[in-house]
Amino acid sequence: MKIVVSGGGTGGHIYPALALIREIQKESNINAEFLYIGTKNGLESTLVPRERIPFKAIHITGFKRKLSIDNIKTVVRFFTGVRDSKRMLKEFKPDIVIGTGGYVCGPVVYAAAKLKIPTIVHEQNSVPGLTNKFLSRYVNKIAICFDEAKEHFPDDKVVFTGNPRASEVIGKDGIQGRLSAGLSTTLPVVLIFGGSRGARPINDAVIKSLSELGEKPYQVLYITGDVHYQEVKDEVELVGNPKNVVIKPFIHNMPEVLAGVDLVVSRAGATTLAEITSLGIPSILIPSPYVTNNHQEKNARSLSDHGAADLLLEKDLNSITLLQYIDRILLNKETLKEMKTKAKKLGVPDSAGRVFELMKMLVNNK
Template sequence: MRIVVSGGGTGGHIYPALALIREIQKENIEAEFLYIGTEKGLEEKLVPRENIPFKSIHITGFKRKLSFDNMKTIYRFIKGVSDSKKMLKEFKADVVIGTGGYVCGPVVYAAAKLGIPTIIHEQNSVPGLTNKFLSRYVNKIAICFDEAKNFFPNEKVVFTGNPRASEVLGQDGVKGRLSVGLKTGEPAVLIFGGSRGARPINEAVIKSLSEFGSKPYQILYITGDVHYNEVLKEVELVGNPANVVIKPFVHNMPEVLAGIDLTVSRAGATTLAELTSLGIPSILIPSPYVTNNHQEKNARSLSDRGAAKLLLEKELTSKKLVEEIDRILMDEKQLMSMKKSAKELGIQDAAQRLYNVMEELTR
């Protein structure tokens, strides 16, 4: 079977794609893959690391306001469709799967026009413009939140969950801790702002460093590559407590997560899939800058069920951050209750479910 996968921009679109590829490789050792992304996206770095053939097209997203840039985007879309058709024909694709991001638009659309079976995977509770557009042309739409089905043709929708959820299971948490410099005998908090980092979270953490230094827990603080050097300059001024480990990025996140007791993060769908699969309590700070405020809706799906604490960015202060971490991590009963609630929301066989959809579609 020859499978084309497309997804790009952020880790939230790329990691589910890579998890699905690894699941297919286990089920079908003869499967061949081609990943189509953009050369400026995070996928350009992550996909070749996995020894997966990678090709790129040039595409940008539409501006929500009237803009001359939208004319350029239309041109890039048309050219992207043309380029994608050539790649798909040359590769002789049997099926095309889009996991989100602007790049999926021309790739999946091209496949549909060529009569190749197509699937899109929507990770969020509220879909973006690309998947709404593609829903008219694809054969199947895989979703992770029940709320998303209302945006798509009902006969095409299948609930699978997020493939990344399957991949974080069975990891060695002790090994994960040691790999990033955390100790094994103390509670551990992971603070990060997604694959690209988040400035407001970074600012709150930097202001909290001196107070974190006196706490009976340790912290892994991932700044994001873009913010790392800037953060280090700030840290030099206030000092870096011995119990706070600072990293720009972590490539073995499933392994690291397996050793974490509490997470402070944005509310991207892939992150939530990982947390619920492992049953990790969380403090979620949704990005208010995303389409249709979908991260807040994602976060509420956990906070309303007792699996997470929702903390809006406008309410985020260093004092509030420390208070919420202490309130959860230093109350064993609260921690265990949130852990149980998170685990109940997890979908452990998501990758297998999505693989089954693909199998049925290509018979």
């Protein structure tokens, strides 16, 4: 089976695509060949070749939501991207094309649809982006991760699959994950992070909480993000770093570390939520208020409304509320157990397999 994958802009679009590719590569009875189409300047241009996956680039930019002359240029680039994508697709001759979001998959998936190649878009969030809304008119199927996304797409095209990234965190060694991060194997662990680049409001609240955290009967793994790490370390030196608080700029083995975590404090990106629900980890979600259509808050509510997470809006975040929320869950065994059960019910650990089955169905029926 020859498969073209396209998606980019943020890790939230790229990591699910890579997770799906790795899952398909495990299938011993499938001789799969891949081509990933992205942009030269996007994160995918670094992450995809690192996985030894063939990569080609087109030039495309996203639409600005305000009236702008740049949008005219984007339209021109879109049709140029469609032309270039058609050329790549004719050369590669894929059996199916899947887009995982971001503006780059717009011309790629559109070109595939026009060439009558089976197509899927994968929507990770509860509120779809502009690209997937546009593509929904042309693709064969739309894979979703949140029931809330259904209303934005044609009913006959929607299939609930979950996020392929969820499949990658299953079966990892939590003890080894703890040891790799310099954590005790006996004390409960709360993981605090603000995404790959970090989040200043979360960092500020944690720094102001350090003295109190040092007196807690649990340990903290605090990921600042590379951008904020040195600034945080400078501030921590002034107030002191408690022994039960481990501070790192970034962790590359997140699946292993998550397997050893009891509670997560984070933003509400779709990939993070897929990971923690598949593992049944309770969470305190602090959605970014700066994302399109406030989709992170809607993502978070899909967990908090089911009792799997506590929602803490950024405007209400400070050192006091952060500690109150953590203590309410981590220091109450019944609350922790109940939230774990509810989080697990929302998880879709076989999500990569579900997407692959959908792909095979379309290929076999073409």
